[in-house]
Amino acid sequence: MNKKVSASVINRLPRYYRYLSELENIGIERISSRDLSEKMNVTASQIRQDLNCFGGFGQQGYGYNVKYLKESISKILGLDCGYKAILVGAGNMGRTFAVNTKFESRGFSLIGIFDSDPAKEGMDIGGHKVMPYSKVKSFMAENKPQMAILAVPKSAMRRVAEELISYGIKAFLNFSYTELSPSADVAVENVHLSDSLMRLSYKLSEKERNIEGSEG
Amino acid sequence: MNKKVSASVINRLPRYYRYLSELENIGIERISSRDLSEKMNVTASQIRQDLNCFGGFGQQGYGYNVKYLKESISKILGLDCGYKAILVGAGNMGRTFAVNTKFESRGFSLIGIFDSDPAKEGMDIGGHKVMPYSKVKSFMAENKPQMAILAVPKSAMRRVAEELISYGIKAFLNFSYTELSPSADVAVENVHLSDSLMRLSYKLSEKERNIEGSEG
Numbered sequence: 001m002n003k004k005v006s007a008s009v010i011n012r013l014p015r016y017y018r019y020l021s022e023l024e025n026i027g028i029e030r031i032s033s034r035d036l037s038e039k040m041n042v043t044a045s046q047i048r049q050d051l052n053c054f055g056g057f058g059q060q061g062y063g064y065n066v067k068y069l070k071e072s073i074s075k076i077l078g079l080d081c082g083y084k085a086i087l088v089g090a091g092n093m094g095r096t097f098a099v100n101t102k103f104e105s106r107g108f109s110l111i112g113i114f115d116s117d118p119a120k121e122g123m124d125i126g127g128h129k130v131m132p133y134s135k136v137k138s139f140m141a142e143n144k145p146q147m148a149i150l151a152v153p154k155s156a157m158r159r160v161a162e163e164l165i166s167y168g169i170k171a172f173l174n175f176s177y178t179e180l181s182p183s184a185d186v187a188v189e190n191v192h193l194s195d196s197l198m199r200l201s202y203k204l205s206e207k208e209r210n211i212e213g214s215e216g
Numbered sequence: 217m218n219k220k221v222s223a224s225v226i227n228r229l230p231r232y233y234r235y236l237s238e239l240e241n242i243g244i245e246r247i248s249s250r251d252l253s254e255k256m257n258v259t260a261s262q263i264r265q266d267l268n269c270f271g272g273f274g275q276q277g278y279g280y281n282v283k284y285l286k287e288s289i290s291k292i293l294g295l296d297c298g299y300k301a302i303l304v305g306a307g308n309m310g311r312t313f314a315v316n317t318k319f320e321s322r323g324f325s326l327i328g329i330f331d332s333d334p335a336k337e338g339m340d341i342g343g344h345k346v347m348p349y350s351k352v353k354s355f356m357a358e359n360k361p362q363m364a365i366l367a368v369p370k371s372a373m374r375r376v377a378e379e380l381i382s383y384g385i386k387a388f389l390n391f392s393y394t395e396l397s398p399s400a401d402v403a404v405e406n407v408h409l410s411d412s413l414m415r416l417s418y419k420l421s422e423k424e425r426n427i428e429g430s431e432g
Contacts, residue, residue, distance in 0.1 A: 008224045010418055014411035041397055077414050078421025085413075092312040099308060100393070101410045108413065146420060149413075171420040173413055177316070181257055187419035189412050194317045195230035196407045197301075197324065197365075197389055198293050202226055203403035204362060204387040205294025 009050050013073055015040065016050070020070035021105070032063035079107035083171075085147035086139070088160060090115040090123060090130045093175045094151030099126045108147075112139055116156075133160075140167040151175040225266050229289055231256065232266070236286035237321070248279035295323035299387075301363035302355070304376060306331040306339060306346045309391045310367035315342045324363075328355055332372075349376075356383040367391040 019040055023031060037044040051069075074080055085103070087094050090113055103110045113125055116133040123130045131139065148169045152160050157176035164172075171187040174180045182188040235256055239247060253260040267285075290296055301319070303310050306329055319326045329341055332349040339346045347355065364385045368376050373392040380388075387403040390396045398404040 008227075010415060011224075011227070013418070014408070014414035017414065018408065018411075076418065078417040078424075079414065081417070081421055081424075083417060083420065092308070092315060096308040096312045097409055101413060103413075106410060106414060108417070147416065170423070171416050173416050182419075187416060187423055189416040189419065191409070191412045192230070192234065193313055193407070194322060195234075196405050197317060197319075198230035198233065198295065198322060199226060200363065200387050200389050200403060200405040201294040201297070201299060201324070202229070202292065203398075203405065204299065205297055207386070207403055208294075208297075 005053050009053050012042070012050055013077055016047075017070065017073045017077060017079075020066055020073065023066045024070055028066055030063050030065050036064060074107065082107065082109070083147050084109050084111050084143065084145040085149055085173075086110070086112045086114060086136070086145045087149045087151065088114045088133065088136070088164070089149075089151035089153075089176075090117075090120045090125060091151060094149070095125050097149060097151065097175065098128070111143055111145055112136075114139075136164070137167050140164075140169070144168065147171045147173065149173045149175070150180070154178045221269050225269050228258070228266055229293055232263075233286065233289045233293060233295075236282055236289065239282045240286055244282055246279050246281050252280060290323065298323065298325070299363050300325050300327050300359065300361040301365055301389075302326070302328045302330060302352070302361045303365040303367065304330045304349065304352070304380070305365075305367035305369075305392075306333075306336045306341060307367060310365070311341050313365060313367065313391065314344070327359055327361055328352075330355075352380070353383050356380075356385075360384065363387045363389065365389045365391070366396070370394045 019036075033044045033047055037047050040047070085108055087098050087110060090098075094113070094115075098110060098113060101110075110126075110128065113128045113130050114133045114136050115121070115130050118132070120130045121132050146169065148161075148164050148171070150157060150160065150172055154177045157174070157178055157180065161172060161174075161180055165186055170185070172180055172189070174188060174190045175193075177192070179190045180188050235252075249260045249263055253263050256263070267280075301324055303314050303326060306314075310329070310331075314326060314329060317326075326342075326344065329344045329346050330349045330352050331337070331346050334348070336346045337348055362385065364377075364380050364387070366373060366376065366388055370393045373390070373394055373396065377388060377390075377396055381402055386401070388396055388405070390404060390406045391409075393408070395406050396404050
């Protein structure tokens with residue numbers, strides 16, 4: 001488990017995890033690699049390859065044990081670490097993420113929401129009252145979250161990230177429309193929603209090119 | 217350009233595109249593959265490999281011409297196709313995406329926003345008035361959008377997608393917390409925001425394992 005796993009495998013693991021959770025929720029105990037492959041729209045050999053990176057979990061003729069595979073992926077993803085997260089920035093993006101993310105069922109806890117805008121103080125977001133950003137330092141000293149979800153304006157991102165690092169944050173999920181670079185001490189996942197629109201554009205234009213190609 | 221390009225290359229192209237757009241905006245005309253690599257946190261050989269998939273654009277000793285490379289990537293991504301999109305679902309997620317996405321500067325146009333909730337009718341979202349979903353069929357017949365951004369409840373997603381396909385939609389950006397499968401006729405990009413949290417968890421736990429490993 002110590003070897004370097006490729007980014008594309010890591011990219012697919014959350015999807016396996018979600019899908020296996022759904023199967024578990026409807027009471028399915030095992031699944032063949034063919035069924036898993038059909039439902040996930042990934043080739044069976046891709047699935048075997050992906051899971052082999054971590055030692056493999058399937059048995060010939062049996063398929064995968066849903067619960068065991070889900071728990072194994074959960075450990076690989078560190079979902080069993082019980083990471084605590086804070087959200088900084090209670091604008092549209094921050095609110096949407098806080099309200100729509102199932103933190104608990106993924107093994108996380110969202111423990112505080114902060115914003116520097118006094119007008120947002122006390123606002124209720126999914127059961128959390130927004131706290132003033134000026135309180136984040138003392139809150140962190142007391143509660144020791146490892147992760148911060150950044151949904152602040154582009155211009156404030158770098159300053160806020162540096163402050164949070166100095167208070168002890170080890171990982172950022174960054175929705176701030178500008179990239180934060182990871183470092184030796186800090187893990188970063190930059191999310192740009194509009195990238196998904198560009199990827200869709202690629203897929204659509206590729207389809208159109210293929211149709212033109214086959215008609216020509 | 218007709219050969220199949222790997223998903224991980226496609227995943228990186230929007231980031232190259234954004235980064236080159238920023239360079240162009242501040243007046244930078246060319247960049248060495250080393251500088252591009254440092255700023256993007258990707259190895260120079262990775263960049264060369266990625267861009268070689270499309271024939272390569274760099275010149276030995278010169279580096280990359282920013283404008284030319286950006287335009288080439290734009291064509292690969294189909295951003296020059298002038299795709300028109302509608303948004304269906306004007307809840308938190310839909311509003312956030314509509315307000316924060318630079319459709320025009322990425323070559324898209326958002327031409328209409330729809331919701332089935334009468335309370336949302338007429339609401340202004342980034343300059344668009346929300347229209348009733350019952351009008352989507354006639355709107356599509358008149359305006360012929362190719363793409364739909366789906367931000368509807370999980371339970372409504374499949375029905376809405378089928379209706380929109382029958383009215384002529386060819387590509388879906390799906391934020392509906394359940395997966396839509398692509399087909400021969402329809403391109404799909406499923407976005408699960410919480411996957412990014414799981415990927416961050418992997419990165420953080422990997423860092424912690426490495427620290428333990430080097431200390432042990």
